[in-house]
Amino acid sequence: MTAADSACSLFAADALLPTGWARNVLVQWDGAGRVTHVVPDTAAPAGVAQAAGPLLPGMPNLHSHAFQRAFAGLTEYRGEAQDSFWSWRNLMYRFAQRITPEALEAIATWLYIEMLEAGYTSVCEFHYVHHDTDGRPYADDATLSLALLRAAHTAGIHITLLPVLYQTSGFGAKPPRADQARFIRSTDNMLSLLERLAPACRAQEAILGMAPHSLRAVPADSLTAAVQGLTALNPHAPIHIHIAEQTQEVDDCIAWSGQRPVQWLLEHAPVDARWCLVHATHMTPTEYAAAAATGAVAGICPTTEANLGDGIFDMPLWLQHGGRWGVGSDSHACVNAAEELLMLEYGQRLVRRQRNVLATPAQPEVATAMALQAVQGGAQASGRLGDGQTAGIAVGQRADWVVLDAQAVALRGLPAPAMLSAHVFASHRTSAIHSVWAGGQCRVAGGRHALHDRAAGAFVAARATTIDAR
Numbered sequence: 112m113t114a115a116d117s118a119c120s121l122f123a124a125d126a127l128l129p130t131g132w133a134r135n136v137l138v139q140w141d142g143a144g145r146v147t148h149v150v151p152d153t154a155a156p157a158g159v160a161q162a163a164g165p166l167l168p169g170m171p172n173l174h175s176h177a178f179q180r181a182f183a184g185l186t187e188y189r190g191e192a193q194d195s196f197w198s199w200r201n202l203m204y205r206f207a208q209r210i211t212p213e214a215l216e217a218i219a220t221w222l223y224i225e226m227l228e229a230g231y232t233s234v235c236e237f238h239y240v241h242h243d244t245d246g247r248p249y250a251d252d253a254t255l256s257l258a259l260l261r262a263a264h265t266a267g268i269h270i271t272l273l274p275v276l277y278q279t280s281g282f283g284a285k286p287p288r289a290d291q292a293r294f295i296r297s298t299d300n301m302l303s304l305l306e307r308l309a310p311a312c313r314a315q316e317a318i319l320g321m322a323p324h325s326l327r328a329v330p331a332d333s334l335t336a337a338v339q340g341l342t343a344l345n346p347h348a349p350i351h352i353h354i355a356e357q358t359q360e361v362d363d364c365i366a367w368s369g370q371r372p373v374q375w376l377l378e379h380a381p382v383d384a385r386w387c388l389v390h391a392t393h394m395t396p397t398e399y400a401a402a403a404a405t406g407a408v409a410g411i412c413p414t415t416e417a418n419l420g421d422g423i424f425d426m427p428l429w430l431q432h433g434g435r436w437g438v439g440s441d442s443h444a445c446v447n448a449a450e451e452l453l454m455l456e457y458g459q460r461l462v463r464r465q466r467n468v469l470a471t472p473a474q475p476e477v478a479t480a481m482a483l484q485a486v487q488g489g490a491q492a493s494g495r496l497g498d499g500q501t502a503g504i505a506v507g508q509r510a511d512w513v514v515l516d517a518q519a520v521a522l523r524g525l526p527a528p529a530m531l532s533a534h535v536f537a538s539h540r541t542s543a544i545h546s547v548w549a550g551g552q553c554r555v556a557g558g559r560h561a562l563h564d565r566a567a568g569a570f571v572a573a574r575a576t577t578i579d580a581r
């Protein structure tokens with residue numbers, strides 16, 4: 112083995128491969144950050160670095176609104192007799208009014224560093240604050256999108272940028288509200304933005320997709336035209352949409368069309384494996400079956416959905432139909448991949464009064480089963496998976512992984528699958544993550560990103576400019 116080989120090699124006593132746990136695994140990757148070899152049951156070659164604990168596949172974060180990290184914790188007080196998703200949204204819009212390009216870049220850079228430290232190696236950014244605070248486009252219409260691309264580049268996280276189409280404030284083409292002015296684009300204008308962003312995305316190997324915000328925000332003809340336009344630019348580009356998060360939204364959709372949102376979408380849009388249905392929380396059994404059959408990924412954001420009082424997705428029913436899924440941190444009330452899995456499983460336990468609901472016949476370890484499925488579905492939603500490919504620690508994939516700290520008290524002395532269970536179910540809030548690699552580069556070492564302190568300071572300063580005294 113040459114020096115160059117050992118520079119791009121890591122040996123792990125335990126690794127979670129797409130097929131399950133393996134022992135004594137040597138992984139190697141190339142200068143472009145792609146995995147070239149995964150060899151289990153081998154001896155550690157001399158000179159190769161040894162992982163400090165079990166190797167886990169990096170988790171894709173399939174849903175993020177980066178700017179919302181700046182007000183996490185600041186909407187947890189009663190403002191109306193009965194607070195709700197909708198009263199939260201009014202507060203959220205007030206923060207959205209204040210974001211500047213500089214603040215967005217600082218907030219997103221810190222957030223993406225937090226994500227890496229918490230086990231995410233890629234992020235789908237569902238980006239809808241496009242314009243200046245007066246609602247007029249910036250001189251460069253891509254200003255805020257470019258700020259997000261720079262933030263991801265600085266942090267070293269893979270990004271899937273999803274510029275959002277937003278046109279109306281409700282079903283039936285209701286005109287936008289004044290506080291939605293920063294989000295609004297015509298469909299043609301969206302397609303020009305995508306063309307403008309394509310070279311910038313290619314330059315940093317970012318994936319470019321598009322997100323019709325919701326059926327509330329995008330009229331039927333615009334949805335059709337935007338999906339056609341995107342498909343002409345790239346037939347594989349990911350398409351994400353918020354779909355049935357609130358029962359109010361379901362009721363309004365029925366009043367407008369006679370159909371529920373998922374039912375309407377499946378009849379009127381070419382939903383397939385490119386699509387990610389974010390917050391498909393409120394579906395009938397027929398919708399579960401039909402949506403799963405399209406191959407689309409269910410984008411589940413357990414901590415945000417709990418924070419906003421959305422409701423609980425029926426995972427067993429989705430899985431029964433072969434549905435694919437992944438997790439997102441969405442509003443970033445919590446930024447921790449393990450905690451999203453915890454919340455997801457706990458929601459199912461509370462509703463069903465059972466335990467280990469998301470274990471499978473093939474994989475009885477519930478944390479292992481969830482991690483493997485969420486990595487696969489998350490990679491698909493991120494537009495990083497060709498047909499029939501396997502995500503995770505596998506040849507041809509990006510060298511994205513998390514090394515747990517086998518010396519952490521919560522983990523020490525346990526077998527590897529139990530270390531993952533302890534990380535998800537029995538860790539305290541500080542995670543037991545030792546290091547995180549994205550694209551073959553070690554971005555987090557000893558639990559910390561190299562830019563942690565500098566980015567934290569810039570975040571705190573940026574946050575101060577976006578919050579108002581209440």
Ligand code: NGQ
Nearest residue numbers: 176200353356415419441442
């Ligand atoms: C968003 N967030 O776009 O940030 C939404 C709220 C809306 C979530 N749905 C706004 N969690 O849906 O109208």
Ligand code: ZN
Nearest residue numbers: 176237353441
């Ligand atoms: Zn969202």
